[in-house]
Amino acid sequence: MKAAFVLLTLSIALVIADDKYTTKYDSVDIDEILKSERLFSNYFKCLIETGKCTPEGRELRKSLPDALKTECSKCSDKQKENTDKVIRFILDNKPDQWKQLQDKYDPEDLYIKRYRAKAAERGIKIK
Numbered sequence: 803m804k805a806a807f808v809l810l811t812l813s814i815a816l817v818i819a820d821d822k823y824t825t826k827y828d829s830v831d832i833d834e835i836l837k838s839e840r841l842f843s844n845y846f847k848c849l850i851e852t853g854k855c856t857p858e859g860r861e862l863r864k865s866l867p868d869a870l871k872t873e874c875s876k877c878s879d880k881q882k883e884n885t886d887k888v889i890r891f892i893l894d895n896k897p898d899q900w901k902q903l904q905d906k907y908d909p910e911d912l913y914i915k916r917y918r919a920k921a922a923e924r925g926i927k928i929k
Contacts, residue, residue, distance in 0.1 A: 821876060823865060827858040828880045836891045846899055850906050870913050889926055 835841045847853025849863050874882060892900045908914055918928050 822878070823869070823876045823881065824861075825878050825880070827861070828878060828884075830858060832884045832887055836888070842896075846896075846903075850902055866907060870907060873917070886924055886926060889921070893926070893928070 835845060844853060844856070845859050848855035848859035849866070851863070855863060869877060874885065877885070892903070904911075904914065914928060921928050
């Protein structure tokens with residue numbers, strides 16, 4: 803379920819604060835990003851470091867490894883909600899991008915193994 807947090811990626815751009823991530827980017831319209839091939843592609847390329855990043859994309863890419871390690875313990879409820887939405891979208895619609903995100907952020911399958919059951923509890927089936 804690493805990708806769940808990988809997909810914090812598109813849903814939120816995080817800046818590490820003391821004990822919580824900033825909510826500065828919680829108003830980003832995730833649905834708009836997921837509906838637009840261009841926007842989705844831009845965020846995806848930022849995350850895998852093959853394209854330019856917006857400020858929120860850059861912060862997300864920087865914070866994503868910590869979110870994976872800490873089970874998103876510093877995430878707001880909105881960030882967690884958006885994460886689930888993005889993960890479902892990528893699993894259902896972008897399996898190739900899912901694989902690339904896994905390869906980059908979880909090459910040893912540590913997070914997938916750790917989060918698979920929790921994802922299933924939320925109705926997300928990780929293969």
